[in-house]
Amino acid sequence: MEYYCSYQERCYKEVEEKLYTFSLTSAEKEEILTYLIENNFINEERFAQSFVRGKHNYKFWGKNRIINELKFRNISSRLISIALKEISEETYLENFHQLAEKHWNSITERKGQKKNKKFVDFLLRKGYETHLIYEKLHELDN
Structure with missing residues (x-):
């Protein structure tokens, strides 16, 4: 043991x-x-x-x-x-943005609800906060 x-x-x-x-x-x-x-x-x-x-x-x-x-x-x-406290806020947000952008670009659907849903669901499963996800979605969807 x-x-x-x-x-x-x-x-x-x-x-x-x-x-x-x-x-x-x-x-x-x-x-x-x-x-x-x-x-x-x-x-x-x-x-x-x-x-x-x-x-x-x-x-x-x-x-x-x-x-x-x-x-x-x-x-x-x-x-x-x-x-x-092992994760600095800066590192956390940096990793979130990198992951979100990478996933957004990997989704094959064109803009629309289906793409947005896949994006949001993926990040929720990863455990990110909803306010971060929707702010990023708004940024990427425009």
């Missing part, structure tokens, strides 16, 4: 789910989890920060999707707030 936690950041929930695949007693699982936390193999804050950086910088996810994914992994709101 040390190796499992050391080659990639893991949250408590992921490690707990991995332990359930082994035939261990509850006491043994708890002992292993306690050991991993005490020896800093599991660190929720470090996991959340790494998750935020990775998902935004490589998958270009927006804050809404990142927050939802972290909540799904039982990361506290306090740690999510701390982790989101």
